[in-house]
Amino acid sequence: xxxxxxxxxxxxxxxxxxxxxxxxxxxxxxxxxxxxxxxxxxxxxxxxxxxxxxxxxxxxxxxxxxxxxxxxxxxxxxxxxxxxxxxxxxxxxxxxxxxxxxxxxxxxxxxxxxxxxxxxxxxxxxxxxxxxxxxxxxxxxxxxxxxxxxxxxxxxxxxxxxxxxxxxxxxxxxxxxxxxxxxxxxxxxxxxxxxxxxxxxxxxxxxxxxxxxxxxxxxxxxxxxxxxxxxxxxxxxxxxxxxxxxxxxxxxxxxxx
Amino acid sequence: xxxxxxxxxxxxxxxxxxxxxxxxxxxxxxxxxxxxxxxxxxxxxxxxxxxxxxxxxxxxxxxxxxxxxxxxxxxxxxxxxxxxxxxxxxxxxxxxxxxxxxxxxxxxxxxxxxxxxxxxxxxxxxxxxxxxxxxxxxxxxxxxxxxxxxxxxxxxxxxxxxxxxxxxxxxxxxxxxxxxxxxxxxxxxxxxxxxxxxxxxxxxxxxxxxxxxxxxxxxxxxxxxxxxxxxxxxxxxxxxxxxxxxxxxxxxxxxxxxxxxxxxxxxxxxxxx
Numbered sequence: 001x002x003x004x005x006x007x008x009x010x011x012x013x014x015x016x017x018x019x020x021x022x023x024x025x026x027x028x029x030x031x032x033x034x035x036x037x038x039x040x041x042x043x044x045x046x047x048x049x050x051x052x053x054x055x056x057x058x059x060x061x062x063x064x065x066x067x068x069x070x071x072x073x074x075x076x077x078x079x080x081x082x083x084x085x086x087x088x089x090x091x092x093x094x095x096x097x098x099x100x101x102x103x104x105x106x107x108x109x110x111x112x113x114x115x116x117x118x119x120x121x122x123x124x125x126x127x128x129x130x131x132x133x134x135x136x137x138x139x140x141x142x143x144x145x146x147x148x149x150x151x152x153x154x155x156x157x158x159x160x161x162x163x164x165x166x167x168x169x170x171x172x173x174x175x176x177x178x179x180x181x182x183x184x185x186x187x188x189x190x191x192x193x194x195x196x197x198x199x200x201x202x203x204x205x206x207x208x209x210x211x212x213x214x215x216x217x218x219x220x221x222x223x224x225x226x227x228x229x230x231x232x233x234x235x236x237x238x239x240x241x242x243x244x245x246x247x248x249x250x251x252x253x254x255x256x257x
Numbered sequence: 258x259x260x261x262x263x264x265x266x267x268x269x270x271x272x273x274x275x276x277x278x279x280x281x282x283x284x285x286x287x288x289x290x291x292x293x294x295x296x297x298x299x300x301x302x303x304x305x306x307x308x309x310x311x312x313x314x315x316x317x318x319x320x321x322x323x324x325x326x327x328x329x330x331x332x333x334x335x336x337x338x339x340x341x342x343x344x345x346x347x348x349x350x351x352x353x354x355x356x357x358x359x360x361x362x363x364x365x366x367x368x369x370x371x372x373x374x375x376x377x378x379x380x381x382x383x384x385x386x387x388x389x390x391x392x393x394x395x396x397x398x399x400x401x402x403x404x405x406x407x408x409x410x411x412x413x414x415x416x417x418x419x420x421x422x423x424x425x426x427x428x429x430x431x432x433x434x435x436x437x438x439x440x441x442x443x444x445x446x447x448x449x450x451x452x453x454x455x456x457x458x459x460x461x462x463x464x465x466x467x468x469x470x471x472x473x474x475x476x477x478x479x480x481x482x483x484x485x486x487x488x489x490x491x492x493x494x495x496x497x498x499x500x501x502x503x504x505x506x507x508x509x510x511x512x513x514x515x516x517x518x519x520x521x522x523x524x525x526x527x528x529x530x
Contacts (some may be wrong), residue, residue, distance in 0.1 A: 123352050125346070130367070
């Protein structure tokens, strides 16, 4: 019982600290006059370097959806709805969620490790000593960059996924091409697209905050120290980010539906 | 450069959580001189330096720099004070993602609105002072330990600080490179007589060559504070042993025997082809 209470207290304390950390990161965007170049570098690190993996996952995800959707819809004689099923599933749910999870693994873990190493090797202290706001220098550009990269990569994931569904549904299983695209056009509403983008923006803030926070507080870990602490912080950042993504997805989905 | 800065520690107690590292330390480091905090490894020298820099908050007591009580400062005052400080961290603490030149230029790039070319020129000038112009475009991971420390020193002095704090500038360096670092600090002191330099070290050779004043730490207490001459003149048994590098233990005890099970298993492993 005591352990449960301690766990809940620790979780609440961490959530509070991460929220304050997020606030300071946002404040850094406003306060820092020279954030542009670092933000562009982060957009490259988070966004451009993830394009290939996002396209790959998106394509196979669309193909699997096309295959599963076809064999489910054919039972009801509704294969013509395959385009709607694939596009709505991707745009509303899988696009934002899978993109965020992929970016957590690829870019988020790298953020935690990089900031964690900087923390244990006194680099963050060195920034503070030089009167350089370490939050504005390290966290704010990543927050801003993820707000740009996540929605764009989500859009890319959706488009490539729809193409993957096209390959399975139209080229391999013989659904009419016109019907496939007509159904997409007819069933996808602007609210679906905006809903997907809002989700990706929320996920961007969640993932970046969690990953940067874990890296920034590496030296405060009680379970380990030094390089082991960086490893543990990175693992925890990925796990917590994924849980946050799925929990936030449920909340946002129930809000949009 | 502005007026020289002195540092006063008054009944200072520092530590982490419930663990006390230093208790009731009182010492003065005069302005415009080179002072050194001496002590054994793990005695709390670097922890004390972190408190003087303002990266940690003491449990009790006062740290006064240039007449200002640092323990009662708000954030804005602390930032203003840090602008006049240069810090050389133990391993240089250079940002791994920036080149040596970018690292050294960082305080100027972040705080001044000057043309890039002028900042580059200035960074190269300071790199020249520590004889590192030829590695300006290298990344810190491509440098030796001594070079990283010198690059860290260049970054620390590029803003012409009134107070230069160095954490173990000669540790892990060969005697020649360590001597070179000592000469750098002495030259800096001669060129900028107003600059107060505080060095944390256990290197007695370095102390002999560069220091004017010292604080010696032992078992969480400041056991000596004064001039170099007073340090050498002291008859305190610990200081005498420290000076003469004579440990309390005259012979290391390796007489305990290995557990027979470990011994036989070790023999088996060593015999294994």
